[in-house]
Amino acid sequence: MKIVMAASECIPFVKTGGLADVVGSLPKELAKLGHDVTVILPKYSVIPEEQQAEFSRGEEIPVPFAEKMVSSALFTTVQHEVRYVFVEHDGYFGREQIYGQADDGERFAFFSRAVLAVLQNREYPADILHLHDWHTALIPFLLEKDHRYKDLQGALKTVLTIHNLQFQGVFPKELLTASLQMDEQYFNEQGVEWYGNLNMLKTGILFADKVTTVSPSYRDEILTEQYGEGLHPLLQKRKADLQGILNGLDTSFYNPATDLAIEMEFDYTSVEGKGVNKRAVQSRFGFRQRGDIPLLTMISRLAGQKGIDVLKETLPGILEKNDVQFVLLGSGEEQYEQFFQKLATDFPGKAAVYIGFDEPLAHLLYAGADIFLMPSHFEPCGLSQLISMRYGTVPVANKTGGLKDTVHEYDAAQQAGNGFLSDFSKGDSFDDAIQRALTMYQQSSHWDKIKRNGMQGDYSWSRSAKEYAEVYAGVAER
Numbered sequence: 310m311k312i313v314m315a316a317s318e319c320i321p322f323v324k325t326g327g328l329a330d331v332v333g334s335l336p337k338e339l340a341k342l343g344h345d346v347t348v349i350l351p352k353y354s355v356i357p358e359e360q361q362a363e364f365s366r367g368e369e370i371p372v373p374f375a376e377k378m379v380s381s382a383l384f385t386t387v388q389h390e391v392r393y394v395f396v397e398h399d400g401y402f403g404r405e406q407i408y409g410q411a412d413d414g415e416r417f418a419f420f421s422r423a424v425l426a427v428l429q430n431r432e433y434p435a436d437i438l439h440l441h442d443w444h445t446a447l448i449p450f451l452l453e454k455d456h457r458y459k460d461l462q463g464a465l466k467t468v469l470t471i472h473n474l475q476f477q478g479v480f481p482k483e484l485l486t487a488s489l490q491m492d493e494q495y496f497n498e499q500g501v502e503w504y505g506n507l508n509m510l511k512t513g514i515l516f517a518d519k520v521t522t523v524s525p526s527y528r529d530e531i532l533t534e535q536y537g538e539g540l541h542p543l544l545q546k547r548k549a550d551l552q553g554i555l556n557g558l559d560t561s562f563y564n565p566a567t568d569l570a571i572e573m574e575f576d577y578t579s580v581e582g583k584g585v586n587k588r589a590v591q592s593r594f595g596f597r598q599r600g601d602i603p604l605l606t607m608i609s610r611l612a613g614q615k616g617i618d619v620l621k622e623t624l625p626g627i628l629e630k631n632d633v634q635f636v637l638l639g640s641g642e643e644q645y646e647q648f649f650q651k652l653a654t655d656f657p658g659k660a661a662v663y664i665g666f667d668e669p670l671a672h673l674l675y676a677g678a679d680i681f682l683m684p685s686h687f688e689p690c691g692l693s694q695l696i697s698m699r700y701g702t703v704p705v706a707n708k709t710g711g712l713k714d715t716v717h718e719y720d721a722a723q724q725a726g727n728g729f730l731s732d733f734s735k736g737d738s739f740d741d742a743i744q745r746a747l748t749m750y751q752q753s754s755h756w757d758k759i760k761r762n763g764m765q766g767d768y769s770w771s772r773s774a775k776e777y778a779e780v781y782a783g784v785a786e787r
């Protein structure tokens with residue numbers, strides 16, 4: 310099949326979170342299965358120079374936008390049998406940040422029009438257009454309702470994957486009428502409207518041929534009021550077309566046996582190398598360099614979703630009562646950054662904080678830590694727990710979404726399981742789960758088993774890629 314994906318981020322070019330991991334990995338796996346895969350991305354100026362140096366400049370295509378035809382140059386590169394096409398627009402994508410700009414609505418509405426222009430160009434024919442999150446979720450609506458896409462209509466099927474229902478892309482009505490030049494008649498419940506604004510993700514849920522999300526448990530959760538972010542009635546309507554497919558991990562990018570960002574490579578047969586990484590972390594953060602002190606970590610966007618409020622309740626007590634060390638790598642809401650900074654001041658030599666985004670440091674922490682904390686209130690899939698398990702770091706998590714599907718409480722009698730869970734919906738305390746992990750840490754044969762169970766888990770993309778291929782085949786037949 311000819312599959313085209315469109316998204317706002319993708320490793321190795323640009324990443325702010327798990328979406329980039331998925332859009333970086335799934336195409337490569339689909340290509341391995343024999344599909345023809347193209348990924349369309351904005352040509353952000355933040356894409357590293359050395360990557361951009363590899364791009365070839367292609368033709369310019371006309372993109373209809375706000376009463377004008379905007380001429381946009383395409384750049385291409387091929388990696389791992391996947392074709393990447395970058396859409397240039399310096400005004401929209403030549404920014405220091407990829408999101409959080411006042412004109413985000415306009416920027417991604419333009420990108421959506423550009424994606425369709427690329428497809429009309431016919432150089433990259435497609436059977437399936439796979440879209441990701443709100444940034445590209447308007448496309449199925451534009452494709453269906455704009456007669457300018459007559460040549461694509463019917464033949465091109467769309468799949469929308471929701472990576473996080475919380476981010477919906479809600480913008481003023483003018484985006485529809487002025488920027489997209491679409492008729493006001495679509496500004497209603499059956500169209501793009503959402504409480505007086507345009508909602509991109511809602512529109513995608515209504516118009517895509519198939520909607521998927523990134524774990525079976527999250528799929529079930531978003532049908533409920535508690536997790537549905539207001540869109541659950543619409544998701545209920547599309548229930549038959551809503552499927553949960555668990556994300557995989559790019560096991561060559563996240564491979565402790567070959568990872569050059571860490572101090573010493575290791576695998577499940579030689580976990581001793583993990584100790585070298587632990588000492589490297591301890592030395593970097595000025596901690597005592599002792600293998601027997603449990604080293605806890607968290608690598609995360611600092612947002613409400615991630616359960617920082619839970620850590621506010623539990624971490625000071627944990628650090629008070631136990632001989633443990635804790636490192637946080639993350640950035641986000643100021644209140645949370647301040648909490649962690651204060652924690653580092655209150656517990657010198659025991660807690661440390663690195664505010665920022667640092668991929669190599671993330672790898673070193675995954676490799677060097679013993680325990681990974683993930684008290685997310687909701688988690689569509691979560692990649693951090695998968696990466697930690699692959700690096701022999703044991704997750705302690707809330708039993709929700711993708712965490713519920715991938716982390717299993719260790720059962721000492723059976724020696725089965727790969728982590729520790731607390732179920733916030735049942736009132737379980739996260740403190741208990743951390744204490745269970747710390748108790749087990751003292752029993753080295755069990756701890757070794759938990760680590761190995763995690764390291765030997767199958768988190769590869771090949772299973773998920775097959776499921777996506779089945780989804781594509783299903784919609785293509787309609």
Ligand code: ADP
Nearest residue numbers: 326327609610638639665666667671691692693
């Ligand atoms: P989300 O997509 O909700 O942010 P995921 O767990 O799915 O959460 O994916 C997060 C990804 O981003 C992981 O690869 C994680 O290692 C990475 N990450 C998060 N924060 C940072 C940071 N400050 N520095 C480096 N990597 C980070």
